[in-house]
Amino acid sequence: MDLSLSTETVGDRTVVKVGGEIDVYTAPKLREQLVELVNDGNYHLVVDMEGVDFLDSTGLGVLVGGLKRVRAHEGSLRLVCNQERILKIFRITGLTKVFPIHTSVEDAVQATD
């Protein structure tokens, strides 16, 4: 399965819906999408990972890169994920402390910290 990406604007947030597999082959597409959004002035991103079947460290690297970019503009990058197998990867790498992880897009869109 390949990677699918779609974006939607909700208030001041941009929701990126990701589906499929994020690995060493597909991660560059996600990186391009995040870079493009930030370059276009979208600094508050919500990455919806509910449709993601597979995520590896390359994908984690892209998300960390995205976070770095939005933070340079005092923005935010929030994740939506309820899948235990995906959450596990964030836990073993300690990234649950780096990303706010929400259970729904609504929740992530309304969150302000």
Add this chain to the structure above:
Amino acid sequence: MATVELLFSALPEHVRTARLVAAAVARRAGVDEAVLDEVRLAVGEACSRAVGLHVSQGIAKPVRVVLTEDEKKFSIEVGDDAPHQAVVGSAAAASGAPAATPSGSAAAHEEAADGEDDMGLAVISGLVDDVEVTADETGGLIRMSWPTTPAAETA
């Protein structure tokens, strides 16, 4: 003897194939269904790392994946042909290469590459209890194993 052996060109698009093959062989070998996700992720990480090393060092040889089914365990070995960096570094130093000035940028470059490696290796060591990473001047090898359940022989 290996149950299944796989050689693939060091290209990112083939890592998925390696994951699928490894998971299929692991399932047949009797690795618990709950652990198959971990097998898939660990072998993907090991292969991504090998592909990265081959691409960055311009190595044309394929990446090797050896899947072996034993009585009580299922093992995966992922081998690359990238010379270990410490060895390369010391060899360059020994040959007295004019690396004195650019060594700073080379070191920074290696650091960045190591950083990416580390993330993959961190995931592997977080996932797999029995894992061994070795490397010498001829290449590197990641060996991982998982227990198999005899009950899986119902088929």
